[in-house]
Amino acid sequence: MSERNASIDIAKGLGIILVVFGHNWIIAHDHGELFRIIFSFHMPLFFFLSGAVLHHDTAFRDFLAFKADALLKPFFVVLSVWGLARIALSGVDARSYLLGMLYATGNTIEWVPLWYLPHLFLAMLLAWLILRLANRLHAGLLLPVFCMAILLAAGIAFIHMLSQLDAQQFAGLNLWLGNHQGNFPGLPWNLDLIGISTAFVLLGYVMHEHVMHFRFQSWIFTMALLLFTALHFFFDETIDLNMRVYGNRWISTAQALLGIYLLLSVSTCLQYTGKLGKALAYLGASSLFIMIFHSWIEWKVFAILARWISFNYLNASLAFLAGLLLPLLLLSLVKKNKFLHALLLPARHIPKLRTGL
Template identity: 35%
Template structure:
C-alpha cells in the first residue's frame, strides 16, 4: 500500500507547487494563459485527493472532531498567533479580526494568510459529504444514478456561484464590520462554493479503488493531454473558486478532470525515479505547512528582493517561489521535532506527549484498581 500511495504524495507535491506558483507574481501580474492553465485544475486536484482518503463509516461527530483537529486547529492556531502580533502593532480592531477569523473565508483573513481559507472549507466538505452520502445512499446506487447525483450537485453549485458574491451590505449589520468594502464576499467557510468542491471530492471518493490501483495507459494520457490543450487553446476557460469564477460547466469541468488525470499519470511515471520521487513525495507530505505559510513568505521575499535587485523581476519572483516552498518545510521539520509545537499544528493522535499522558493515566488506573 505504501508503494502505491507514494505516487499520490507526489501528486500532492506537484499540486502544492502549482498553488504556490499560482500565487507568484509571474502568474498573477497578467492573469493570462499561464494563470488559466494552473487555476483550471489545481484546486479540484486537492479536493479529488482529499476524497480518496475519505471514510464514510463511523459517526459524524467523530468525523467532525477528527477533522477539526487536523484542519481547523492549525487554521486557528496560526491565525491566533498572527493576530496577537498584527492587531496591536497595526492598531487593528481585535473584534474585526476575530470576526473575520470565525467567518473563515479568504476575504475575511489578512492577505498574507488568505490561502488558509482552504482548511475550514475542506472541513465543511468532509461533513457535508458524509451527510450527502448518507441521505442519497450514494455508495449503494448504480453508477448511472451516482453520475446523475454528482452532476446535479455540480450544476446547482455553478448556477448559484454568484448568489452570495459582492452583494451590498447594510452598514448597520455585523457583516459590515467584517467586510471592509461593504460587499458580502461569500458565506462562512466558503459554503457558497461547497457544491462545486463536493463534486471533485466525491469524484475522488468514488474512484479511490481505481486510483489506488492506477496504471498509466498511454492512450488515455494522450487523450487527456489533447483534451486539456484543445479546451485551453480554443476556449481559454478556467476557474478561480476563491473569486467565484467558473467559466463554463462543460469545458471548465473537462479541463479540471483532464488536469487531474494528467497529474496522476505524471506522478506515477515520476515515481520510477528515486531522487525526484523522494523530493516530490516529501513536498507532498509537507503540503499542509506549505499551504499555511507560503503566501506570507512569498510576499515578504518578493518585496525584499525587489528592493535589492531592482531590475531582476523574474529572478526575484523565482527566488521568492523557492523561499515560499523551502521555509514552510523547515517549519514543518521544527514542529515534528518539538512535541509541544506538534500539539498545536499536528494531529493529536500522533503526539508523543499526549500518548505518554494517556499511558500514565491508564497505568495509574490499573494500579488503583
C-alpha cells in the same frame, strides 16, 4: 485502507507546487495564461484527492474530531497568533479581525489561502453524510454519483448567480468583516462553494480504486493532453473558487477533469524516478503545512528582495523557492517540539481513518 499511496502523495506534491506558483508574482501580477491554466484544475485536484482517501466507515464523532484537529485547529491557531501580533503592533481593529476570522472566507482573513481549511472541513463532512446515507440505503455508488452531479450543477449555478450581484449591497457587511476588496465576501466558511467542492470530493471517492491502482496509458494521456490544450486554446476558461469564478460549466469542468487526469498520469510515472519521486512525495505529505505558510513567506521574501534587486522575475523565482522550502524547515522544527506539534499538527494516532491531506 490506511496505506499511503506514493502516486497520490506525488500528485499532492505537484499540486502544492502549482498552488505556490499560482500565488507567486510571476502568475499573480497579470493573471495571464499560466494563471488560467493552473487555476483551471489545481483546486479541484485537491478536493478530488481528499475524496480519494476519504473513509466513511468510522463513527461520525471520530471523523468530526479528526477533521477538526487536522483542518480547523491550524486555521484558528495560526490566524489567532497572527491577529494578536497585528492588533498589538499594527493597530488592526480587533473586532473586525475576529469577525473576519470566524467568517472564514478569503476576503475576510489576511492569510487568504487558509480559506481552504474550514471549507474542506465542511465539504468532507457533507461527503461523509452522503456516503453514510448511501450505505444505509444500500445504494452503492449510485447515490454519491447522483448527488455529485446535482451538487456540481447547483454549485456552478449559484456562483454564476452571485457574480451578478451588486457589490454595493454588501458595503455594510464588508465594513463589519474587514473586507477591503469591496466585493461579495461569500457565505460563512465559503458555504456558497460547497456544491462544487463536495462534488469533486465525491468524485475522488467514487474513483478511489482507479486512483489507487492508476496505470499510465500513453495514448489516453496524449489524447487528454491534446484536448486540454485545445480547450484552453479555443475557450480558455478557468476556475478561481476564492474569487467566485467558474467559467462555462461544461468547458471548465472538462478542463478540471482533464487536468486531474494528466497530473495523476504524471504522478504515476514519477513514483519510479527515485529521489525526485521521493522529494515530490515528501512535498505532498507536507502539503497542508505548505498551504498554510507559503503565501505570506513568498510575498514577504519578494518584497524584501525588491528593495535590493530590480529584476522582478528573479525575485519571484527566489520567493517561490522560499515559499515552498521554508515551510518544510518550519515543519521539521514543529515536529520536534511537543507544544508546537500539539498546536499545529494532527494527533499522531487516529484509528480507522484514511488521512485526507
